[in-house]
Amino acid sequence: MKARTRYVCQKCSAISSRWQGKCHNCGEWDSFLEELIQDSKTIALKAKQSSSGIATTLGSVELSDTLRIPTGIGEFDRVLGGGIIPGSLVLVGGDPGVGKSTLMLQMCEHLVPEKTLYITGEESLQQIRLRAARLQGIPSELQVMAETDIESIAGAIKALKPSVAIIDSIQTARSESIDSTAGSITQVRECTALLMQIAKKTGTAIFIIGHVTKEGSLAGPKILEHTVDTVLQFEGEKTYSYRILRAIKNRFGSTNEIGIFDMVEQGLKEVPNPSEIFLSQRSDLESGTAIVATIEGTRPLLIEVQALVTPSGYSNPQRTATGFDYRRLQMIIAVLEKRLGINFREVDIFVNIAGGITLNDPAVDLAVAAALVSSLKDNPLEKDMIIMGEIGLTGEVRPISSIEQRLAEIQKLGFTKVVLPKANLSKLSRSFDHLTMIPAERIALALAEIVL
Structure with missing residues (x-):
């Protein structure tokens, strides 16, 4: 009996009865390879010959010492x-x-x-x-x-x-x-x-x-x-x-x-202690930089957010983000234009998370916004300030998770001032005596306190 074959795409596992130059499912070229089809009777025979499984109770399962x-x-x-x-x-x-x-x-x-x-x-x-x-x-x-x-x-x-x-x-x-x-x-x-x-x-x-x-x-x-x-x-x-x-x-x-x-x-x-590594090359007197306390798993990290806003020579200004979600950057720019009246239509914007790390924490929003405005106004932020908070579409600063872990890391590394969501400030179960906390409820008020 002649062995039956089929063709499988090495990109998406799509199956075809004949070879195709371009995959009909994912569009990849030259990705189909031939493979044998195992006879269903052979599979059934193997299943019949195999011994039947024996069930046991969960409590009788022995655990390893290690x-x-x-x-x-x-x-x-x-x-x-x-x-x-x-x-x-x-x-x-x-x-x-x-x-x-x-x-x-x-x-x-x-x-x-x-x-x-x-x-x-x-x-x-x-x-x-x-x-x-x-x-x-x-x-x-x-x-x-x-x-x-x-x-x-x-x-x-x-x-x-x-x-x-x-x-x-x-x-x-x-x-x-x-x-x-x-x-x-x-x-x-x-x-x-x-x-x-x-x-x-x-x-x-x-x-x-x-x-x-x-x-x-x-x-x-x-x-x-x-x-x-x-x-x-x-x-x-x-x-x-x-x-x-x-x-x-x-x-x-x-x-x-x-x-x-x-x-x-x-x-x-x-x-x-990655926070000290990521902040080791930070310059104190440059505009367009902000420090944020983020959480990766259970570990708090202090990361530098860098922004560069410069006049554009193109009809369509550039928007580039490295280590930060591009769509979230577009949202932050839109909120700043709508709620603060800042014009970003004629400038190129570049955002970079220092150290080559990628951040998905929404608490980075406020730091990105502060870095953008700082670069646009060419006004450096205070060097001992940490900025964190999620920005909503209506311009509100929303609460973030694991706030006490972030504050403990900030205090340990010697920073003295923190801008954080107002909703988080009222829910702290312990005091941080060495930190001056600035509550932020609206992005306009927060940036007026920080950079404007």
Whole structure:
């Protein structure tokens, strides 16, 4: 009987009975690859031959003595939710050269009591040894393996029974039973499913490193992110040495936590107090800069917001935002024009979040507005002032979350004056004696107090 085939788009997983030059679903060119269709009778026969599942009560399930394995890297443990869960499958994604493999090797340094297996499909064992020598501290007892065949990888994990296994990367792994190239949607999906089964059966925590597309999303089928227990995104601009580890999905912890690292010659170094780092290059006498206290997960951060407003030489003035949502910037500009009567129609506007970090906290709104007006008027703000608050469309300053955590961080770093929403001021449960608090109810009144 002739084997049946179908064509699957490697971009969006759309299926076609024949090859197409352009995907009918996502519009991507030259993205269809041929794959075999497994016979439904074969699937039914396998299901019939498999033993029936046996249910058990929740109370009879035994818990491991070690619920989490600490990685020895505080920032990494914070993002994971306290450490590695045995039997979990963790996907680590990021741009090429951002430091994914370096982070995994440094994790192995602190997992010395635990048996660790590092499997590479992109480098030779000699290259791994050279990189380990550069990083220093990587234990010589670390088990390493250069392999791309997923069946051989599965056999090694079952035989060695490590506490933690690292696959670098999932795009290089392939199964001989699947007639497609490594990195295709089918290969990535099936290899990940097999690794998930091994992790649950053996109790080995498996980390798989994944590539990202040119748009910045994780390469491979979307089902890859649904299959794994945790998805970590390693971010960082190539022009900055700082790297941010962010949890996109975490079945065993919060998805709001971030870990901050500094890439140095000896590898990745933890940044225990990122606020001081982000503010270290700040100039006191320049217009267009404001400091905001933001929250990333449970961690308060003080970040510098920079704005440049300059006369435009174009019929359509430029609006550029780096590290800040462009649509939110447009909203803030519209509110300033409507409620304060400030004309931004003939100027170019550039907004930048210093340090290469991206902020989605609505509490940044008021700081962005203050920086814009400061640059337009060429009037510097007070150097020891923190500005925070969400701006509504009617010009009101709305309350923000975690206000006491923000104020504690502000006071710890020596700032003396805070502009905050009036609604938050009345709900404080403790006093901050060293801070002068300026309540803001309307954006017009707040900016009149700050910069106008």
